[in-house]
Amino acid sequence: MTYTTTDGSNGDGTGGRTGGAGDGRRWHVPGDDLRAYARGELAAPRLWSADTHLAACAHCRGVLADVGDPVALDAGWARLDAELDVPRPGLLESLLLRCGVADHTARLLAATPTLRRSWLGAVAAVLVLTLAVTAGYAAGGPPTFFLALAPLLPLAGVALSYGPALDPTYEVAVVAPMHGFRLLMTRTVAVLAAGLGLNGLATLALPGYGLRALGWLLPALALTATGLALTARLGPVLAPSLVGGGWIALLMTAEASRADADDPLAPFTAVGQGVSALVAVLAAGLLVLLRDRFDAGRAHAA
Structure with missing residues (x-):
């Protein structure tokens, strides 16, 4: 100049x-x-x-x-x-904007705690350790440890993405120009995509187990949907904690009741997978029925 x-x-x-x-x-x-x-x-x-x-x-x-x-x-x-x-958008927000996502939606997604590198890195580390333990089992045995842990990761990610006690950007989310249920679903889909994607990559590292390595998918959807449905009544901390505790108790009961150590646990049998699918559908329906409760919580927080 x-x-x-x-x-x-x-x-x-x-x-x-x-x-x-x-x-x-x-x-x-x-x-x-x-x-x-x-x-x-x-x-x-x-x-x-x-x-x-x-x-x-x-x-x-x-x-x-x-x-x-x-x-x-x-x-x-x-x-x-x-x-x-005007705030300068980060890498994730810029990518979302290029994909046609509305600017306010992209900002809320980019601020989601469980989409940060620290959380994703922690999940990846847990999955790597889990795969290492699973690979140490006998080649013909079921990947029980991996199947038991994998459904809990999406549940924890969704729980950490919404709620005043866990989300550092909750005040911004409260005044966001969108329905509370839509905000919840937007973040849930984003977190599930990241969590299930990492789980899917981990599954590819277990080719010797075939389709058995995908036994975590339906339980993960059932746990996440149930946790969200109960969040409307119990809050974003207690609800996923109870669901996660119930899953661990179910696995312990199934472990104590199976006759052969090489047999799959009940949740990972054909019947167990069908029950998981049914629970996921029922919980999703209940979540839709209770969708207005999320707006009531936002109004109270505001």
Whole structure:
């Protein structure tokens, strides 16, 4: 950017309008730039440089007042303030915006705690350790440890994505321009996509077990749907805690009752998978019936 020095020449030596002597500054914004600034036509980066200089130079502000239209100047300042105040979207938010997601929805999804690298990294580490333990079993045995743990990860992720006690951006979510149930479902789908995706990648690391390694999928959907349905009545902490505790108790009971250590646990048999699918459907229906309760909770929090 070319500025006018107090000795009457431009900063590049081409000459130009002199700045006011005695103001202690060696250069000023050229008159052409000031007139363009006043008309709202000065583009970045000249706009940013001129704005920074005007904030500290009384002489240039006086010249600007002489050449500019007050209404246009006010509009220019307002436009500049708006540009400076707009948050810069991160990588995930930018990707969502490119995919056509509304800006406020993308902002809420990007702020979801369980979509952060720390949470995803922790889940990946847990799955790697689980796979290591599972691989240490006899080759012909069922992947019981992996199947028992995998359904709990999506449940925990959804629980951490919604609620004043767990979500650091809950106040933003409360005033978001969307139905409370829609917000819950938006974040749930995003978290499930991430959680189930990581579980799916882990399943690919167990090719020797075939379809048995996918036995976690229906229980995961059943636990998540049940936890969400109970959240409407019990809250985002107690509900998933009870569901997770119930799942562990069920596995312990199934372990104690099976006759052969090589037999699959009851939840991972054909009958158990059918029960999981039924529970998932019933819990989803109950969740829809109780959807208005999530708005009541947001109104109370606000």
